[in-house]
Amino acid sequence: MRLSALLGCGVVVLAGCGAMPVTGDVKAVDASQPGDSQVQVYAVPPREGATPIEVVDGFLESMTSDDPDFRTTRKYLTAEASRSWQPSEGTTVLSKAPNRTGPTIHDKERRSTETSYLLTGEQVAAVDAQSSYRPLVPSEYAQTLHLVREKGPDGKQEWRIDIVPDGLVLGQSDFKRLYRSVNKYYFASGRTDAEPALVADPVYVRNRTDPVTRMDTATQTVRTLLAGPSNWLRPVVDSRFPAGTALKSGVTSLAPDDQNVLKVPLNKKADKAGPGICRMMAAQVLFTLRDLTSARVGQVELQGAHGPLCSLGADEAEEYVSDKESGAPDSQYFVDDKGHVQRIPGSTKGVGDPVPVIGPFGAGTVAMSAVGVARDEQQAAAVSESRQHLYVSSLVEESEPAAPVVTSNAPKPADRLSAPSWDGNGDLWVADRDPAGPRLLRLADGAGKPQEVAVPGLDGGRIEALRMSADGVRIALRVSKDGHTTLHIGRVERHGSGESEQVSVEDLRRAAPQLADVSAISWSGRSRLVVVGKEEGGVQQVRYVQADGSTSSSAVLPGVNQVTSVAASDDEQLPLMADTESDGIVKLSPGDNWQTVLKEGDSLVYPG
Structure with a gap:
């Protein structure tokens, strides 16, 4: 059994091809082979008199198709199973297409009326009903498909599947062909509307029309936005859309007009929003759609039951950026060979002459080993050369060492303080790696008494390094345990306010679990990290990892030797910087190769 896939113009039907091709070959696409996202796969119904193994194979391959409402896929099921099967309940992602073994019923008399096959494989990820992706440490997958004989419309007995788990089971290559990662945006909880901060919530949607909803990619993305944040992010973000807001019934396609204005028809629940809230709703839509190349949106107009509610242009939406930016291009900061902090002006994109920073970090008597700069570039924190002490100082006026x-x-420097990091709220974070009492510490506004932050999911691991996201609701941690250092992402929850505010890191999730040893991390943009690490028995690589922990083969960056730390900006157009043992500080600009910036220097960072 094979699925039919039409290539060439058959693919370009979505791009305006006027008719199906009448010449050329029809190519069989194995569901397990790596696929081009533009290959359209068509399901094939079971043949008359199909054997049980043909039914199982046909069903599995049909799940990898673009079959509308999985109507053809359901033909492999009994009438009852076809009605009850819920393909949208989630997706199990395996390293390869599932293996099937069987029959597992060996009694000959029973096998004349029923049989079953075991599906096995290595599960590497799960996508829930909210389209939220979660990478997993590879684990064994096993599920059973049970088949019975059922009388068909022509009265003949045919083998059909009567017991089937809800959701889809896909190999990794098919999953990547069928789905793409998009970010939907919500507002960080606990902030006033005067200081909003948008937070990216990554989900996976269909590359083309969704078989169940019949919606195009842009419409699927807006639908998931209106459905609310993922369960993992929900405790720390809010949506400005009134409860129950959804797309107007029957809307399956959203596209900007010739003026790049996208009109989004909503149900009557949206009418409850006032003008200010409506603009924030429009900002959520604008930020959510701007990464989709198929939807070049310059302005969003939200429409309610009785006409337009509000509109917002892309330039106006910038007031909802997710951190306290200084308004100038981000500079880079590093520690020179004398232990002093220096700055490379942001306008030079890493090629300018470094100058000592203002204050004791630039010319003081205490040598530093690592630095972290607040996102407004008004103050910095630095760890002493011995890694025993953390200091905070102004970067805009001279002051005495504090x-x-x-x-x-x-006792040992390697067990003392990590490099510091600042979040978008202006709070300072650092890890004390003391084996006698490891702690994650936070200083509100970079001052006052350090507050110990609970991290219940560490499970005996130790935080080696940390980086805070610009939105202040996520933290990336390098955690060492059992001889390996791995990447985890946690949710930062805040309860109360002022001096009584309690902060904890909840629901730690392993990110990029294929990397057995992670040596450096940095946030790069709103929803991804740049990570330096190695697979088990592999060589060091630099790659991008999404905030949900997912990766792709195209996310691997050009190789560079012996990287000890890495730094990226929230502005993805600024160069990626890295410290190396052999070449000093190097940079990677978009579309370029690695270039040496400074032969001497260490701990280079962007603000944050």
Whole structure:
């Protein structure tokens, strides 16, 4: 059994081809082979008198198609199973297409009326009903398909599947062909509308028309936005859309007009929003759709039951950026060979002459080993050369050296303080790696008494390094345990306010689980990280990892040797920077190769 796939113009039906091709070959596409996202796969119904194994194979391959409402796929099921099967309940992603073994019923008399086959494979990810992706440490997958004989419309007995798990089971290559990652946006909880911050919530949607909803990619994306944040992110974000807001019934396609204005028809629930809230709703839509190349949106107009509610242009939406930016291009900062902090002006994109920063970090008597700069570039935090003390100082006015704000009591430098990081709220974070009492610490606004932050999901691991996201609701951690250092992403929950505010890191999730040893991390943009690490027994690689922990083969960056730390900006057009043991500080600009910036220097960072 094979699925039919039409290539060439058959693919371009979505792009305006006037008719199906009448010449050329029809190519069989194996569901397990790597596929081009533009290959359209058509399901084939079971043949008359199909054997049980043919029914199982046909069903599995049919799940990899673009079959509308999976109507052909359901023909492999009994009438009852066809009605009850819910393909949209989630997706199990395996490293390869599932294997099937069987029959598992060996009694000859029973096998004349029923049989079953075991589906097995290595599960590497799961996508839930909210389209939220979660990578998994590879684990064994096993499910059973049960088949019976059922009388067909012509009265003949045919083998059909009567017990089937809900959802889809796909090999990784088919999943990547069928789905794409998009970010939907919500507002960080606990902030006033005067200081909003948009937070990216990544989900996976169909590359083309969704078989169940019949919606195009842009419409699917807006639908998931209106459905609300993913369960993992829900405790720390809010949507400005009134409860129950959905697309107007029957809307399956959204596209901007010739003026790049996207009109979004909503149900009557949206009419409850006032003008200010409506503009924030429009900002959520604009930010959500701007990464889709098929939807070049310059302005969003939200429409209610009685006409237009509000509109917002792309330039106006920039007021909802997710951190306290200084308004100038991000500079880079590093520690020179004398332990002083220097700055490379942001306007030079990494090629300018470094200058000492203002204050004691630039010319003081205490040598530093690592630095973190607040996102408004008004102050910085630095760890002493011995890694025992953390200091905070102004970057805009001269001041005397202050007393350390955090001190580690660990005997060895490697067990003392990590490099510091600032979040978009202006809070300072650092990890004390003291084996006698490891701690994650936060200083509100970079001052006052350090507050210990609970991290219940560490499970005996130790935080080696951390980076805070610009939105302040996520933290990336390098965690060491059992001889390996892996990447985890946690949700930052805040309860209360002022001095009584309690902060914790909840629901740690392993990201990029194929990397057994991660040596450096940095946020790069709103919803991804750049990660330096190695697979088990492999060589060091630099790659991008999405905020949900997913990766792709195209996310691997050009190789560079012996990277010890990495730095990326929230502005993805600014170069990626890295510290190396052999070449000093190097940079990678978009579309270019790695270039040496400084032979001497360490701990280069962007603000954050």
